[in-house]
Amino acid sequence: MKKSTVSKDSEDSQPWTEKYRPKSLEDVSAQEETVAVLRKTVLSQNLPHMLFYGPPGTGKTSTILAIARELYGVENMRLRVKELNASDDRGIDVIRVKVKKFARTVISKNTRGPPYKIIILDEADSMTYDAQAALRRLMEDSSNTTRFCLICNYVTRIIEPIVSRCAQFRFKPLDTSSSKSRLEMICAKEGMICDSQTLDELVRVSNGDLRTAITYLQTANTLFKNEMITLEFVRELAGFIQPDAIEQLIQSAESHSFNKIENTVSQFFLSGYSAVQLLFQIQDQIIYDNTGRFTEIQKAKIAMYIGEIDKYLSEGCDEHLQVLNLIVTISKNISNYETMDFD
Amino acid sequence: MCLLVDKYRPTSLDQLTYHHDLSHLLKITAHSGSFPHMLMYGPSGAGKKTRIFCVLKELFGEGVEKIKIDQRTFVTSSNRKLDANIASSIYHLEVTPSDVGNYDRIVIQELIKDVAQTQQVDLNAKQRFKVIIINEADALGRDAQAALRRTMEKYAKNIRIIFCCNVTSRIIAPIRSRCLLVRVAAPTIEESTQVLRQIATNEKIKISDDVLIRIAGKSEGNLRNAILTFETMIMQQANISKTSEVPSPDWKDHIENIAKSIIKTQSSANIMEIRLVFYELINHCIPAPIILKTLTFALFKHVHDDIKMQITAQASFYDHRLRTGQKVIIHLEAFVIKVMHLILSNNQKS
Numbered sequence: 246m247k248k249s250t251v252s253k254d255s256e257d258s259q260p261w262t263e264k265y266r267p268k269s270l271e272d273v274s275a276q277e278e279t280v281a282v283l284r285k286t287v288l289s290q291n292l293p294h295m296l297f298y299g300p301p302g303t304g305k306t307s308t309i310l311a312i313a314r315e316l317y318g319v320e321n322m323r324l325r326v327k328e329l330n331a332s333d334d335r336g337i338d339v340i341r342v343k344v345k346k347f348a349r350t351v352i353s354k355n356t357r358g359p360p361y362k363i364i365i366l367d368e369a370d371s372m373t374y375d376a377q378a379a380l381r382r383l384m385e386d387s388s389n390t391t392r393f394c395l396i397c398n399y400v401t402r403i404i405e406p407i408v409s410r411c412a413q414f415r416f417k418p419l420d421t422s423s424s425k426s427r428l429e430m431i432c433a434k435e436g437m438i439c440d441s442q443t444l445d446e447l448v449r450v451s452n453g454d455l456r457t458a459i460t461y462l463q464t465a466n467t468l469f470k471n472e473m474i475t476l477e478f479v480r481e482l483a484g485f486i487q488p489d490a491i492e493q494l495i496q497s498a499e500s501h502s503f504n505k506i507e508n509t510v511s512q513f514f515l516s517g518y519s520a521v522q523l524l525f526q527i528q529d530q531i532i533y534d535n536t537g538r539f540t541e542i543q544k545a546k547i548a549m550y551i552g553e554i555d556k557y558l559s560e561g562c563d564e565h566l567q568v569l570n571l572i573v574t575i576s577k578n579i580s581n582y583e584t585m586d587f588d
Numbered sequence: 589m590c591l592l593v594d595k596y597r598p599t600s601l602d603q604l605t606y607h608h609d610l611s612h613l614l615k616i617t618a619h620s621g622s623f624p625h626m627l628m629y630g631p632s633g634a635g636k637k638t639r640i641f642c643v644l645k646e647l648f649g650e651g652v653e654k655i656k657i658d659q660r661t662f663v664t665s666s667n668r669k670l671d672a673n674i675a676s677s678i679y680h681l682e683v684t685p686s687d688v689g690n691y692d693r694i695v696i697q698e699l700i701k702d703v704a705q706t707q708q709v710d711l712n713a714k715q716r717f718k719v720i721i722i723n724e725a726d727a728l729g730r731d732a733q734a735a736l737r738r739t740m741e742k743y744a745k746n747i748r749i750i751f752c753c754n755v756t757s758r759i760i761a762p763i764r765s766r767c768l769l770v771r772v773a774a775p776t777i778e779e780s781t782q783v784l785r786q787i788a789t790n791e792k793i794k795i796s797d798d799v800l801i802r803i804a805g806k807s808e809g810n811l812r813n814a815i816l817t818f819e820t821m822i823m824q825q826a827n828i829s830k831t832s833e834v835p836s837p838d839w840k841d842h843i844e845n846i847a848k849s850i851i852k853t854q855s856s857a858n859i860m861e862i863r864l865v866f867y868e869l870i871n872h873c874i875p876a877p878i879i880l881k882t883l884t885f886a887l888f889k890h891v892h893d894d895i896k897m898q899i900t901a902q903a904s905f906y907d908h909r910l911r912t913g914q915k916v917i918i919h920l921e922a923f924v925i926k927v928m929h930l931i932l933s934n935n936q937k938s
């Protein structure tokens with residue numbers, strides 16, 4: 246009795262991101278050009294070394310797994326494909342010994358699929374330069390028996406000699422309509438009720454990251470079951486700051502009262518919101534403002550300040566002080582009696 | 589005898605006195621059968637850890653309260669030995685990876701592999717998974733975070749991770765996207781006062797509400813500090829009247845004095861005096877950025893709006909210098925000199 250409930254439990258608890266991982270190339274949403282080129286390469290059975298890059302949750306890992314499945318079938322995949330990611334030890338020694346050993350072994354001709362193995366180095370941007378350098382030799386020496394597929398978010402963290410040995414494929418953030426139709430498909434399969442407006446908001450707050458969107462969808466489903474999900478809740482899930490809180494900050498800047506600014510900023514941080522998220526949203530709110538509150542030149546200057554503060558924050562500065570300064574600076578900038586000069 | 593903070597720490601979601609919506613939400617999640625990874629964030633002293641323990645109790649029951657602490661040794665690939673303290677019950681374990689500095693990746697991976705491979709000892713456990721609490725997750729290195737990405741998916745059956753941190757900015761996007769984000773805002777002054785009032789009643793302490801409100805106000809949303817201050821007061825002062833002074837920590841008083849003396853005298857002699865206090869503070873492990881921040885806000889109390897704006901700009905600038913420079917005292921002093929200069933030139937103008 247106990248047993249059966251437990252196993253049901255584990256099925257339920259499989260994250261939807263895994264459950265709905267694309268099973269074939271055709272199943273991959275958006276990424277049309279990339280998929281088209283890959284489709285041709287797969288048909289020719291002659292894969293180059295490949296480098297997939299792009300932001301999180303856009304289908305990189307899924308795509309290579311789908312390709313591998315098509316080439317070798319689910320059964321043989323285990324023998325032919327080796328997946329190493331950032332949680333594995335991938336220091337230079339591992340590359341020199343373990344990966345090399347796997348890369349060099351020749352495989353028998355009479356199994357299904359092309360006569361080479363695939364080594365997937367996921368999250369390759371967290372490999373050290375030394376390890377990458379070791380990899381470079383290996384890629385040349387073992388091209389008869391092995392194809393490498395490197396996956397990363399930041400292509401600039403991969404050393405040039407490796408980049409130039411690979412066919413590069415860029416994965417774009419998913420466009421709104423592809424993300425939405427994917428979510429609708431999942432809703433339909435899970436019997437979840439979610440109105441169009443909420444889905445739009447889910448897609449918007451996840452910024453082209455489909456994994457994020459799916460994670461939010463599942464959480465919303467857990468918490469609300471069949472009730473209606475509110476927009477505020479969707480924003481809260483994503484760590485989005487309620488527009489009200491941002492409006493208050495802007496209004497405090499407009500008031501030109503230091504005490505008001507100081508209090509509003511303190512209140513903002515007591516709420517626990519993140520400064521980076523604030524920069525991101527306040528930027529949107531000001532740049533796209535069309536009520537005429539800000540002149541074009543004011544918008545341009547504010548955008549510059551935001552950039553500056555973002556740099557400071559990424560270097561570990563204090564969120565409270567920096568945001569206080571940002572709002573004060575905005576305040577000075579939008580007062581008409583004072584002309585700001587910048588340095 | 590234990591501290592009041594510990595004595596009155598709520599141990600179940602129903603006992604939490606504020607953010608009721610959030611408690612409700614956590615309760616549903618705990619009973620939903622699909623408990624997600626979680627990232628709990630908010631200012632310090634807002635009650636994140638307390639809430640996490642309440643969730644654990646909701647998930648597993650009383651057993652989570654039997655906690656033992658052991659020292660575990662981890663070995664790096666270059667054969668260095670690292671020690672870390674791990675608090676655990678049979679259902680969960682808790683680490684503070686910043687204890688091991690640059691080697692946080694190894695410690696976390698080892699722990700997760702360990703937990704993933706060991707069976708749940710309690711066959712009647714309510715959940716199949718164990719929970720790993722990662723404290724101060726915003727201090728996790730990039731490597732450690734990168735390594736968690738796949739791990740969190742691969743071992744999703746056996747493990748749930750609860751991250752606890754002040755700010756989410758330093759948590760990489762792929763980790764955030766694998767978690768349920770839970771924001772714990774600081775309690776309002778009213779909410780903190782309510783907690784203090786409750787403790788006072790239970791301890792049969794007569795204390796006027798005015799004082800409680802002032803304690804709550806001074807704690808700036810940090811409930812832990814509010815309770816500690818409250819306890820200090822009742823230990824030190826036999827009878828607390830309406831007008832009794834709410835004590836603040838020594839170091840804050842020192843910084844308050846620095847602010848006053850900057851306003852009073854702008855001279856190189858005074859800079860030398862202040863330098864000594866800075867050294868004193870640094871020697872007492874008050875981090876330089878905190879000194880700068882506290883000093884900035886202390887200065888605000890004594891100058892007029894125009895100068896406040898200029899001080900803010902300088903504080904932002906020197907905060908950055910502190911983080912990227914080598915010797916903090918130089919930048920703290922430069923800030924003081926800048927502020928003195930602002931005050932002087934302002935006096936001349938008027």
Ligand SMILES: Nc1ncnc2c1ncn2[C@@H]1O[C@H](COP(=O)(O)OP(=O)(O)OP(=O)(O)O)[C@@H](O)[C@H]1O
Nearest residue numbers: 262265266273274301302303304305306307455456
């Ligand atoms: N283009 C896509 N089509 C369909 N599903 C997708 C797509 N992109 C992402 N997903 C969904 O998001 C999940 C994560 O995708 P995947 O692992 O491929 O992302 P990734 O690009 O490798 O991200 P990361 O850079 O974080 O490793 C998949 O399991 C799938 O559910």
Ligand SMILES: [Mg+2]
Nearest residue numbers: 305306307367
């Ligand atoms: Mg991936």
